[in-house]
Amino acid sequence: MTRTLVIWLPPLAALDEGTAEDSAWLRVDDGVIVDSGQDNGWVEAWEKPRDDSADERLVALAPAADVPLRWLHYPDAAPAQAAAAARIDALKASLGDASALHVVAGEPAGIGQAVPVAVTTHAAMTAWTEWLKARELTPAAIIPAAAAVPPPDPEALWTAEVGYEQVIRSTDRAWVSDPELDPLIAGHRGIAPLDADRMREALLLTLAAPPLDLLSGGWKPKRSWSVDSAMLRRVKWLGIALLVVSLLVPIIYALRLASDTARADDAVVAMAKKAGVTAPDAAAAEAELDRRLAAAGGGPLAFSVPASALYDAMGDAPGVTLKTLSHRTDGTLTTTLAAPRVEDINKVLLALQARGYRITAQPMAGSDGQQMANITIRAVP
The missing domain is CATH 3.30.420.380 (Nucleotidyltransferase; domain 5)
Known part of the structure; x- marks a missing residue:
């Protein structure tokens, strides 16, 4: 009306x-x-x-x-x-x-x-x-x-x-x-x-x-703004819903991460068991594998020592990829790295040198236009 x-x-x-x-x-x-x-x-x-x-x-x-x-x-x-x-x-x-x-x-x-x-x-x-x-x-x-x-x-x-x-x-x-x-x-x-x-x-x-x-x-x-009580209630409930969702998202993500981590740990324990290592959890299995590898390679000459240093260094250079990887009994790790720029590879090499490793690098051009380098890493600092 x-x-x-x-x-x-x-x-x-x-x-x-x-x-x-x-x-x-x-x-x-x-x-x-x-x-x-x-x-x-x-x-x-x-x-x-x-x-x-x-x-x-x-x-x-x-x-x-x-x-x-x-x-x-x-x-x-x-x-x-x-x-x-x-x-x-x-x-x-x-x-x-x-x-x-x-x-x-x-x-x-x-x-x-x-x-x-x-x-x-x-x-x-x-x-x-x-x-x-x-x-x-x-x-x-x-x-x-x-x-x-x-x-x-x-x-x-x-x-x-x-x-x-x-x-x-x-x-x-x-x-x-x-x-x-x-x-x-x-x-x-x-x-x-x-x-x-x-x-x-x-x-x-x-x-x-x-x-x-x-x-x-x-x-x-002049336009006067009036507050609609029904609209105010809807905004209030929307705000509460938004707060609940914002809290649930990280909680659900944390639960999923914990579940995925638990499954990965179980997989590590199972793989270690196949290698003859019996351990209660993934950390113990990794420690036992490192111990055996170190014993087989003569302590610091083990493969895991320079390899872990290499992977840590590559973690700070997302554009660098690993093409080949080999390990000699004298503790030398040989690898081929590729990246869009030479500076990315140099970033990995500088990180390894900062840890006291001796590095040699032979740059070359890849067939796909990327920059590549054959790298040797001495396992003994």
Whole structure:
């Protein structure tokens, strides 16, 4: 449901005299006027029990006595350009200090359509917003009341009652009626009353699609951020879920790593058992194998000593690959290394030299474009 309360703002003269307590109003539900009045009954109408799913808004209508309208034509201008030109022309044609005036132009729907322009003052806007604020009302829009009167035929004028005002509308102007001035302005054109039903339909159309809104420029409401409690709860639960997932990921990874490590240790123990080594765990099996290899190779001449140093050095140079590897009984380890750059191989050699090993290297070019080197590593530091 769309629920709209329409309230007429009091004329500035009534505000100055302090007689602006009551106001014309009406309530519109889904495009149908369901209630109206000329007093403060809008308070009860607005505070009636509401449907939580209803789309509710407050629209204020500014009196024609303080906001006359003009419609300007710019046949060849785009809508945005026409609106800008209309503001400038209306300001030029207005009396008084330009800084005190509030000029608002609507944007036509297409090229060549008339541009509605309203001229009022910042003082009037201040008085109306304070009047609304005193009643704890925040309007979604402030529309000139004269904008609701539809245009007449070119050779005629309409007179229509809008709220508590009698408004005169020509093809290009709308203003509050004055019995002495109306005949002079009309000239040879007749002034005919607008049918009440037609005026009501025009008002409803104006509320549905306002041609212009005085709450623009410096009077445009600043966006206020409100916290939706339901959205806040969803964000809270999402945050908790994210925290749980962030904790579960490393825990699951640690469990998988422990499981994989346990399987690898079991495989090492099984392989050691095949080699005749009985050990309770992988560390004991590795120690026993190293002991036997050291005994077979004469202590530091064992294969595992320089080989482990080589693998440790390659761990800091990811681009280096091992092509061949052999071990002699004198403790010399011979290997062929390959890498995209010579600097990568040199990094491995420098790491081995830092451990006190004697290194010889014979560089050569590989058939696949990589840099290669035949390396000998003396097992005895």
